[in-house]
Structure formats: C-alpha cells, structure tokens
Amino acid sequence: METLGFLIDGFGxxxxxxxxxxxxxxxxLGTLIGALPGLGPANGVAILIPLAFSLGLRxxxxxxxxxxxxxxxxxxxRISSILLNIPGDxxxxxxCLDGYPMAQQGKAAEALAISAIxxxxxxxxxxxxxxxxxxxxxxxxxxxxxxxxxxxxxxxFATLGGITGKNPVKTVVAACLGLMVAxxxxxxxxxxxxxxxxxxxxxxxxFIIAIVGLFAISELLFFIxxxxxxxxxxxxxxxxxxxxxxxxxxxxxxxxxxxxxxxAGVLPGAGASLGSFIGYTLEKKxxxxxxFFGQGDPRGVAGPEAGNNGASSGALVPMLTLGxxxxxxxxxxxxxxxxxxxxxxxxxxxxxxxxxxxxxAALLIGNFLLxxxxxxxxxxxxxxxxxxxxxxxxxxxxxxxxxxxxxxxxTFDLYFxxxxxxxxxxxxxxxxxxxxxxxxxxLGPEMEKNLRHAMDISDGDWTILxxxxxxxxxxxxxxxxxxxxxxxxxxxxxRMKVATAATAGNPEGD
Amino acid sequence: xxxxxxxFGVLLIVLAVAYGWGASQxxxxxxxxxxxxxxxxxxxxxxxxxxxxxxxxxxxDPDNAWPWSRTGVELIVAVVVLVLYAMLLEPLGFILxxxxxxxxxxxxMGAKVLNAYLVGAASGVVVFLLFNxxxxxxxxxxxxxxxxxx
Numbered sequence: 001m002e003t004l005g006f007l008i009d010g011f012g013x014x015x016x017x018x019x020x021x022x023x024x025x026x027x028x029l030g031t032l033i034g035a036l037p038g039l040g041p042a043n044g045v046a047i048l049i050p051l052a053f054s055l056g057l058r059x060x061x062x063x064x065x066x067x068x069x070x071x072x073x074x075x076x077x078r079i080s081s082i083l084l085n086i087p088g089d090x091x092x093x094x095x096c097l098d099g100y101p102m103a104q105q106g107k108a109a110e111a112l113a114i115s116a117i118x119x120x121x122x123x124x125x126x127x128x129x130x131x132x133x134x135x136x137x138x139x140x141x142x143x144x145x146x147x148x149x150x151x152x153x154x155x156x157f158a159t160l161g162g163i164t165g166k167n168p169v170k171t172v173v174a175a176c177l178g179l180m181v182a183x184x185x186x187x188x189x190x191x192x193x194x195x196x197x198x199x200x201x202x203x204x205x206x207f208i209i210a211i212v213g214l215f216a217i218s219e220l221l222f223f224i225x226x227x228x229x230x231x232x233x234x235x236x237x238x239x240x241x242x243x244x245x246x247x248x249x250x251x252x253x254x255x256x257x258x259x260x261x262x263x264a265g266v267l268p269g270a271g272a273s274l275g276s277f278i279g280y281t282l283e284k285k286x287x288x289x290x291x292f293f294g295q296g297d298p299r300g301v302a303g304p305e306a307g308n309n310g311a312s313s314g315a316l317v318p319m320l321t322l323g324x325x326x327x328x329x330x331x332x333x334x335x336x337x338x339x340x341x342x343x344x345x346x347x348x349x350x351x352x353x354x355x356x357x358x359x360x361a362a363l364l365i366g367n368f369l370l371x372x373x374x375x376x377x378x379x380x381x382x383x384x385x386x387x388x389x390x391x392x393x394x395x396x397x398x399x400x401x402x403x404x405x406x407x408x409x410x411t412f413d414l415y416f417x418x419x420x421x422x423x424x425x426x427x428x429x430x431x432x433x434x435x436x437x438x439x440x441x442x443l444g445p446e447m448e449k450n451l452r453h454a455m456d457i458s459d460g461d462w463t464i465l466x467x468x469x470x471x472x473x474x475x476x477x478x479x480x481x482x483x484x485x486x487x488x489x490x491x492x493x494x495r496m497k498v499a500t501a502a503t504a505g506n507p508e509g510d
Numbered sequence: 511x512x513x514x515x516x517x518f519g520v521l522l523i524v525l526a527v528a529y530g531w532g533a534s535q536x537x538x539x540x541x542x543x544x545x546x547x548x549x550x551x552x553x554x555x556x557x558x559x560x561x562x563x564x565x566x567x568x569x570x571d572p573d574n575a576w577p578w579s580r581t582g583v584e585l586i587v588a589v590v591v592l593v594l595y596a597m598l599l600e601p602l603g604f605i606l607x608x609x610x611x612x613x614x615x616x617x618x619m620g621a622k623v624l625n626a627y628l629v630g631a632a633s634g635v636v637v638f639l640l641f642n643x644x645x646x647x648x649x650x651x652x653x654x655x656x657x658x659x660x
Contacts, residue, residue: 054645054647055645167571169562169565169566169569170566170571172558172562173522173559173562173563173566176555176558176559176562177559179555180529180552180555180559183551183552183555187548189548191536191537191548193532193533193536193548193552194529194532217592220588220615221585221588221589223619224581224584224585224588224618224619225577225581225584225585388621389619390616390619390620390621391616391621391626391629393615393619394611394612394615394616394619394629394630395612395629395633397592397612397615398608398611398612398633398634398637399637401595401596401599402604402637402641402649405599405649406641406647406649411596411597411599411600414595414596414599415593415596418589418592418593418596421589421592422589425585429514429574429576430514430515430518430574431571431574447551448551451546451550451551452546455546460546
C-alpha cells in the first residue's frame with residue numbers, strides 16, 4: 001500500500017504540465033529516432049543527454065523526457081522493420097519476420113497498429129512488474145555491504161556482454177578500458193592520477209563526452225564505411241482495417257510476450273534482443289501448427305514486439321534498484337542519473353523517492369502517449385523514414401557537437417569527443433563491445449570506493465570480498481555469466497541467424 | 511587472418527604495463543592507515559588487462575576487414591572535417607562552420623554539392639536560431655558577429 005501512495009505522488013510529478021510536455025516531446029523524438037535505421041535507442045538517448053543538460057531541465061524533467069525517448073525508440077524500431085525489412089535496432093530484428101511479409105500483403109497499416117498495441121501491452125505489463133518488483137529489490141539491496149557491492153559490480157560487467165555476446169575476454173578488456181579511463185583525475189585521497197599535469201583532466205573525463213563520442217561519432221564513421229543509404233523500396237501504407245477480433249487474436253501473444261520480455265529484461269545480460277527472440281520462438285511453439293509464422297502471422301508481430309518493449313522496461317529494474325544497468329541504453333540513462341548528482345541504487349528509493357516514482361509514473365503515462373501517437377500519427381513517422389541518411393547523419397553529428405559544446409562552452413571537450421568516436425570505431429571493428437566501457441566509466445569511482453570501504457572494514461584483509469553467503473553467490477553468478485556465453489552463445493546466435501535468414505533469403509522477401 | 515587481435519593485444523599489454531607502472535608511482539597518502547592506496551585499484555586493472563590481452567594474442571578471433579583504399583580515405587576526410595569543425599567553431603562562428611562541416615560530410619556521403627551545402631546552411635541557421643532565441647543559449651557568431659542585435 002505504501003507503494004501505491006508513492007505512485008500517486010509520482011503521478012503528481014509526472015502530470016505536471018511541463019513534465020507532461022517534455023514526456024510528449026521525448027516520446028515523439030524517441031519514436032523518430034527508433035524508426036530511422038541506424039539510430040538505436042542508445043544513440044538517441046546519448047545525443048539528447050547533453051541537450052537536456054544545456055536546457056537546464058530539473059532532474060525529474062530531464063529523466064522523464066529521456067525515459068520517454070527510450071520507450072519511444074523501442075516503439076519506433078518496428079516501423080522500419082515492417083516497412084523496409086531493416087530493423088531500426090537489434091531487438092526489432094524479430095519483428096521483420098512476420099511484419100515485412102504482412103506489409104508485402106498490403107497489410108502494412110495492420111502490422112503497424114498491431115505492433116503498436118503489442119508494444120503497449122508489453123510495456124504496460126513490464127511497468128506494472130517494475131512497480132511491484134523494484135521496491136522489494138531495493139529493500140533487499142539495502143542489506144548489501146561494500147563487499148557485496150563490489151561483487152555486484154563485477155557481476156554487472158560479467159553479464160553485460162550478454163548471452164548473445166561473442167568473446168567474453170573482449171568484454172573484460174572493454175570493462176578494464178572503461179575503468180582505466182575512470183581513474184583519470186584526482187582521487188578521493190587527493191592524489192592526481194594520469195592527468196599528466198593537464199588542468200582539464202583534474203576533474204576526470206566527463207563520461208557524457210565519452211558516451212556521445214563512442215556512440216554518435218562512431219556511428220557516423222560506420223555509416224560512411226557501409227554507405228547503407230541506398231534507397232530500399234518502402235511499402236505503401238494502406239488504410240487501417242482492424243477489427244476487435246484481430247485485436248483479440250493477438251492479445252494472448254502480447255501478454256505472453258510482455259511477461260517473457262519483462263523477465264528477460266530484469267535478468268542481467270539478457271536484454272531486449274533476447275526478449276524479442278524468446279517472445280517470438282515461444283509464440284511459435286504456443287500457437288503450434290495453426291500459425292503461419294514467417295508468412296505474415298499477426299501473432300508473429302505481436303509476440304516479439306511485446307517482448308522487446310517488456311524487456312526494455314524490465315531493464316530499468318536493476319538500473320533503478322541496484323544502480324547496475326542491464327543494457328546499453330539503461331547504461332546511458334544511468335550516466336544521466338549520475339550527472340544529475342543522483343546516486344542510483346537502493347537509497348534512491350528513499351532519498352529521491354519523488355524522482356523514482358515520478359519516472360515510473362511517467363513511463364506509464366508515456367505508454368499511453370505512445371499508443372496515441374503511434375496509431376493515428378504513424379503516417380508522419382513513415383514520411384520521415386524517407387529522409388536520406390546521408391543528410392540525416394551529419395545533422396545528428398552536429399547536434400552532438402552542439403550538445404557537448406553547450407555544456408562547457410569550450411572546444412577542448414569536442415576534440416575529446418572526436419577522439420572517443422575514432423576509438424569507438426576501431427574498437428567496434430575489433431568486436432570489442434562498447435557498453436562495458438561505458439559501464440566502467442560510470443561505475444569505476446563507485447567500485448573503487450566500495451573496495452576501499454571493504455578494505456577499511458577488514459583492515460586490509462582481502463578475503464572480506466568473499467566472506468558472506470551473498471557475496472559468494474554474486475561471485476558465482478558473475479563467473480557463470482562470463483562462462484555461459486561460451487556454451488549457450490553460439491547456439492543462440494545460430495538460432496537467431498537461422499530464424500532471420502529464413503526471411504532475408506526468401507526470394508520474395510526483397 | 512588473425513592479425514587484428516594479436517596487434518591489439520600487444521598494444522594493450524604495452525598500455526597495461528605503462529598504466530601499471532604509473533600506478534606504482536603514486537605517492538602514499540599521509541598516515542597510510544587506509545586499506546588501499548591510490549595505486550591499488552589501477553594495479554588490479556593493469557593485471558586483469560594484461561592477462562586478458564595475453565589471451566587475445568594466444569587465441570585471437572578472425573579479423574574484420576579494414577577499409578583500406580577509397581573508403582579509408584573517406585573516413586580520414588570525415589575525421590579531419592570533424593576536427594576542423596571543432597577548431598573553427600569559435601573563430602568562424604557556428605553558422606559558417608556548421609555549413610562547411612555538414613555540407614562537406616553530406617557531399618562526401620554522396621549528396622549533390624549544392625544540396626549538401628544548402629542542407630548544411632539551413633541546419634546551421636535553424637539550430638543557431640533555436641539555441642540563441644528559443645533556448646537562450648549562446649552559440650558563437652564568429653565572423654558573422656556584425657549581425658548581432660545589440
């Protein structure tokens with residue numbers, strides 16, 4: 001009941017007119033970002049963070065807007081999947097399987113509407129799950145000591161490569177690189193580390209600069225290399241003919257997908273890609289031979305879309321309660337929290353209750369806004385898909401420049417951003433994942449602080465790090481998280497590839 | 511071919527050694543009663559990075575192709591444009607430098623020259639107006655500062 005009271009207060013925050021306006025703006029921009037191929041939610045949120053700063057928004061308003069961008073981007077990913085057979089981001093991949101065939105059969109409008117409804121249901125289920133689970137988890141996390149936190153951070157790194165990640169050693173390398181960048185600056189005892197006497201480095205390297213560089217600039221460079229801009233025939237959108245029977249048909253799929261997605265999102269390392277994947281495969285199993293999956297079955301659109309959106313809200317659970325993000329985009333949102341001087345984690349639920357519950361309420365409201373935006377206004381987003389990327393990406397890069405410049409008003413940071421962009425490009429080429437680097441940057445100071453505290457308590461005895469049952473449990477999970485991708489990863493990746501190759505290789509599929 | 515990971519692994523080991531050496535140079539804080547010194551955490555990182563780089567050298571992944579030749583040149587052009595953009599932002603002012611940077615990037619990505627610079631100019635002006643008037647944040651005017659409304 002306590003939760004309900006907080007939630008009502010949260011609605012009070014979220015329904016304040018200016019917060020509502022920024023939520024609407026975020027939802028719109030997010031859908032746009034998600035719909036455009038090549039710009040994922042992580043990119044979108046990363047680029048908009050500096051802007052949110054330069055606007056001088058209040059913490060809860062900034063957070064509400066960017067959460068709406070996040071949710072919107074997850075909605076938007078499906079538009080290019082359905083109309084172009086190009087997933088806007090990885091989790092939207094499974095939506096291509098039945099969404100594009102539906103569009104080919106002249107049912108693009110239905111596919112878009114069904115996916116919007118399924119996204120809504122998935123998000124709604126996951127948001128309710130978040131409301132129920134987050135306070136419990138936060139209360140549990142309050143029993144963590146510094147040693148447990150240190151182990152928890154290791155767990156986060158170990159699982160961030162994700163079950164679908166490729167080489168776990170590269171995840172470790174990436175995490176180290178991020179943590180190393182985080183040690184630059186003056187440490188808590190007042191010692192200068194790796195500053196080389198440069199005044200600008202005394203405060204450390206601002207992770208917003210690193211994030212925008214790694215995501216936005218490296219994306220531009222990748223685009224130049226691939227030149228994926230060639231126009232692909234876009235499906236025409238017909239007039240919407242959706243009956244109640246159609247909605248009833250996809251309802252069970254959406255509910256199943258949403259629940260599965262939520263679980264995938266909460267579990268560390270699983271994330272939205274896995275959410276949409278299991279949403280699809282289990283839907284196929286549940287419906288059995290009666291379905292015509294891969295040939296435009298509406299349930300094949302609803303399942304993964306609900307899973308995808310369920311997972312993205314689910315990923316907020318560990319981010320909000322433990323301060324440990326489960327995906328790239330939530331890592332970027334975590335960066336926002338830290339730079340707003342809010343320490344994420346269990347204490348946030350007591351110290352910044354208004355912000356947490358305001359954001360959760362905003363997520364609920366955002367879902368309704370997105371549903372309203374997405375059914376009648378889908379035509380606008382469809383039109384915007386025809387903006388050629390060769391104009392779009394340079395403009396996005398400029399926005400990144402403006403955003404970073406307007407935070408500090410010095411060009412010093414811009415050089416750093418470009419350097420991070422080039423580094424991001426090289427690292428992506430070497431298949432070094434970028435998200436652990438970001439996480440290292442974000443969590444580095446906290447991790448070291450907890451190590452220090454643990455050592456202070458134990459008087460320098462390292463065994464304190466694995467002295468409690470909870471800590472040992474976390475270490476074991478971390479080890480499993482690191483080893484599991486070796487065993488399960490190849491199988492899962494092959495299955496996902498087979499599933500998507502089936503339509504991509506389909507002669508009618510293009 | 512498995513050169514990428516090997517070369518990268520060697521570079522990382524160099525980095526790990528340099529970083530670890532740096533960590534050993536940090537002064538001990540006064541008192542020294544603390545559990546860990548400023549250098550402890552970096553030393554741990556250097557060891558972990560060193561070990562995982564060794565693994566990369568011993569068991570490298572297959573290479574991704576690097577874009578030599580034309581695409582490589584385009585990439586370098588893009589990076590140079592971005593660096594120049596950062597350099598010229600203040601002396602030339604936001605509108606002019608944006609026109610040049612965005613225009614050049616669009617053009618190199620395959621847009622027609624005129625269209626490219628028109629898009630550059632338009633986006634520069636729009637963003638400038640938006641920031642300076644709607645959002646009340648000053649972007650540099652540079653050479654165009656004679657336009658300033660005083």
